[in-house]
Amino acid sequence: MEKHKKILEYTLSSLLRRRYKNLAIITVFSFIVAALYSILFLTHSLKKEALTVLKEAPELIVQKVSGGRHDLIPTDYMKRIQEIYGVGRIIPRYWGYYYDAITDSNYTLMGINGTHVLHSNSKDNENYPSPIPLPQGEGARGRVKDVFSDENIKGLKLLNGRMPSNRKECAIGKGVSDVRFTGIDGEIFLIDSKGKVLTFHVVGVFASESAILTNDLIVINKDDILELFGMPSDRATDIAVEVYNELEIPFVASKIREILPDTRPIMKGEIIRTYETLFNWRSGVIFTMFLGALLAFCILAWDKATGLSAEERQEIGILKAIGWETGDVLELKFWEGIVISFTSILTGMIIAYIHIFFLGASLFAPVLRGWSVLFPPFRLIPYVDLYQVFVVLFLTVIPYVASTIIPSWKAAITDPDTVMRG
Template identity: 40%
Template sequence: MNAWIEKQKYLIDFTLASLARRKAKSLGLLLVYSLIVFLLASVMLFTHALRHAANEFLAGAPEIVLQRMVAGRHDLIPPGYLERIGRLRGVQEKQGRLWGYYYDPVVKANYTFMVADDRPLAPGKLVVGAGLARTRGVAPGNLISFRAYSGKLFTFSIADILPAKSELVSADLVLLSEADFRAFFDIPPGHYTDITLRVANPLEVRNIAGKLAQQFPDSRPILREEILRTYDSIFSWREGIVLALATLALLAFAILAWEKASGLSADERREIGILKAIGWETGDVLRMKFWEGALLSLSAFLLGYLAAYVHVFHFAASFLSPVLKGWAVLYPRFELSPVIDGLQVTTLFFFTVFPYAAATLVPIWRTAITDPDAVLRG
């Protein structure tokens, strides 16, 4: 075993020295290889971090949201619905929610107005999201006016700004008291935008949703797991599309690797000729070339992955965000929390190292069977 390890060590040593002798060629290939890994790894890291963020934010969301439909459109919940739900077995908590959208002509953006139950606010006070505060240029203590849909002008004072940490979901959020909300949107007491239900047992969620749909034929229950699944599919799908497009780049890279591996310079042919003349076997040359590929792949993989990590988590994926993020007037600024995932790394490895290895197999063999006599004479 020791002899085997020693032999591989010498081979690696020799390979490194021979790579160093052909600096330009090796570095060029390493650069292109790292770039490919960088591109793919950026896409994967970014989408995975987005998926992770969505999962984290939705973890605290209610299991079921019940919306009333009128002519296929979302409508207010009339009085009496909450009571009619009564005591459904398995439901821990039910609550009417008040929220709505408001278009602000000043900055041409939509805000989400919402009554926060866990944060009682005095009438006339608002808590706004960091994105909104930035766009409108307001700070705690400032006054802000909105013209309601009824035409009346309402003036509020800013009590607080939501922490930037939650900006991914709260950039456009405006929290206000229930009285203000009803007055602003002209919603009579007893009406709600929708109803949220908390269910402790995940296996019961579907049954409860079924019962709700039966009891209220004019309503639709929306499940948290469905929202999560949709996000998951969308992110994976976008990631997949970018990767499928990137396979073209991979193909180009494989051709480059093939070319590089088969286009032996006269010096290299001489080198292999001499090696074989002094007693190296075809298998040894193959092994040396294998180590060359392995060293190159591993360094390119590490370099590319590190660069992608820095790009996504320190520079907010500036190259990719236009494709993967979407856009809005009030776009949240957010930092993604770094997540590395085993499946991702394995997939990436398959995507990059595997085509490289496959593309260089035949050229390497061609190199290895070189006849010493033919090379040294020619």
């Protein structure tokens, strides 16, 4: 024990002696690790966030399709679906996207029944009666739409005020509030499908904690959304279907397709898979961007693996000549590798954590979060996958430590005289 303690002490003093070289290695190493962990943290956190959102969502959503495109669905389809065995609640959802030319932004609008007032932190939330769906907070084109239920609405926090209970009232997301320079008791103007200006009184602003869902959201009365988008009163955007037995969802979906051939039932599992594919693809794009950095790291590791400096070789020769065993030299080099790689890993991990969860992934969030004009401020809830942490740890620490030990081992098994002569 005493022996290992002294070797460890010598390791630290040895690292300090070559502080500039080691600092340079730690800097490059940390940068690579920070980049890798940033991608993993962000992807994982977004996936997790998306999955959390989808957790309470209906198992099945039914859309009408016309000419291969999503169309408004007749609400009387609900009766047909209700006849299928195993189906629970059926909920019509009213939502859509609104382009605001004034601020060059896209908002997500949703309509609720508005029969009940939802206050922030109010116990009334639990009794919220209307099972109205809540669309996702981001933009539209080419993206997967989530399904939301009244449970999600209950889960959303209001920073101030309440949910709209009357016509021409609205609750808005933080992003909308910011671009429109408005807040509680303010007003917001929207232009309907006929070109008429509708004025809404702002009665609530969503808290920034739920920004990923609510940043571009405007919640208004159901009748207001029908008026704004010019939707017929017997149509909804889509229908959320509850199925009692999870195992029967594929069966119910195929039954719906059979009885309503112009519809497209979307299962929650499909949405989750699409999300995962999407984020995996995007993280792949960033990985490609960082391929150069990874290559630099490989060159660094290779450089270390293929040679020692003359000074390092001489030191190994001296240590051997004065009585150090090959194993002692390898232990010294092992600790050197461990100290450098773990310092780099820890530094890289902390940088990545701050970058993703405190600075909103400012360096590459645009690639990962996708299309939208009103980007949420991106304060993601930290979700760290330990498996991924360990994978990166093993993929970097082991090659680095090996690249430190191998050339030292070569020098240590050579006659000290030969090593010292160079």
